[in-house]
Amino acid sequence: NAGVMQNPRHLVRRRGQEARLRCSPMKGHSHVYWYRQLPEEGLKFMVYLQKENIIDESGMPKERFSAEFPKEGPSILRIQQVVRGDSAAYFCASSPPSNKGREQYFGPGTRLTVT
Amino acid sequence: TQLLEQSPQFLSIQEGENLTVYCNSSSVFSSLQWYRQEPGEGPVLLVTVVTGGEVKKLKRLTFQFGDARKDSSLHITAAQPGDTGLYLCAGAHGSSNTGKLIFGQGTTLQVKP
Secondary structure: OOOOEEEOOEEEEOOOOOEEEEEEOOOOOOEEEEEEEOOOOOEEEEEEEEOOEEEEOOOOOOOOEEEEOOOOOOEEEEEOOOOHHHOEEEEEEEEOOOOOOOOOEEOOOEEEEEO | OOOOEEEOOEEEEEOOOOEEEEEEOOOOOOEEEEEEEOOOOOOEEEEEEOOOOOEEEEOOEEEEEOOOOOEEEEEEOOOOHHHOEEEEEEEEOOOOOOOOEEEOOOEEEEEEO
């Protein structure tokens, strides 16, 4: 039973480019969460999605960031016109519909470096 | 602002020693999770506590949720080098299912052989 998968594991972008981060939840999980871990800081919640719905995006920056979880395929976190401050590790987590998000299972993360 | 404060931030001990990590908040949480994270990897769930006063054991690790559900502790008995890592507590709020976990800053544990 595969865990949460994220790709790419490492992503390098120049300032102004777009970054697309992908997350495939565990089998049977319909809830997806994105977190960001900045250097020397803890994990910060960004967004919570269910299939085709954004449930809570209170942690998402207002500009340049968007997330989706389509009916088919992985969840995507998209960062447009990246800046150096976007350099961080981005983690996706998933949970089954039954446990109300109490237990979230994390992927290995995508390390984004903006040059 | 909902905060979880972990202490200590860094801990370096010898193999065989005992240690306790604390996770404190002024907010009440409906549940609290403990994770362990290795460098370059994602957090791995260790335990979830839900009921005030609850104690759970995982081999040499003992987790406790405070009676008021505002704090938690992780106690490791006879620490081993394999316990080295970043330990994170994370809390979930209330009855509404926003799914958001609030994370502490983490405790970096180093166990020397």
